[in-house]
Amino acid sequence: MRSLLAIVATLICLPISASLAPSPPGVTIAKDGDGFALTPSGRPFTPWGFNYDRDYRFRLIEDYWDAEWATVEQDFKEMRELGANVVRIHLQFAKFMEARDKPNEANLARLEKLVRLAEDLGLYIDITGLGSYRAKDIPAWYNAMSEQDRRKLASRW
Numbered sequence: 001m002r003s004l005l006a007i008v009a010t011l012i013c014l015p016i017s018a019s020l021a022p023s024p025p026g027v028t029i030a031k032d033g034d035g036f037a038l039t040p041s042g043r044p045f046t047p048w049g050f051n052y053d054r055d056y057r058f059r060l061i062e063d064y065w066d067a068e069w070a071t072v073e074q075d076f077k078e079m080r081e082l083g084a085n086v087v088r089i090h091l092q093f094a095k096f097m098e099a100r101d102k103p104n105e106a107n108l109a110r111l112e113k114l115v116r117l118a119e120d121l122g123l124y125i126d127i128t129g130l131g132s133y134r135a136k137d138i139p140a141w142y143n144a145m146s147e148q149d150r151r152k153l154a155s156r157w
Helices: 002-012 069-081 105-121 147-156
Strands: 026-029 036-040 049-052 086-092 097-099 126-133
Touching: 049 069, 069 105, 086 105, 105 126
Parallel strands: 049 086, 086 126
Antiparallel strands: 026 036
């Protein structure tokens, strides 16, 4: 259980952007090992929020966040108004890597914009990703890789 909490805390606090604005408090495992706490205050933190995995048309966020950014903004605002403090997003690996050695800079920039939006709203993002949810989105070069090579590449991402 302790290692699961460590993984979740790491994902919640994943530093993605180096913003000039003050960073929100970090989240860590509580000293008693039962739950989470804000750092450096030590105040308890209870993650509560939403999966933001697809829209009403079953599109993943990276399928529409370029053309429909206003929708993403409105959704995040609404989740905050409903009391959320965490939003879990599901990302596909192939949407962020164009080749073994070439990240998709546009999608990384859009992810950074999403992180800034979340920070501005007081939300933490839990990135559940590097998935391959849709077979049509998996490039041949990725399918041809060994499991070990996929893990190495995922760690670079």
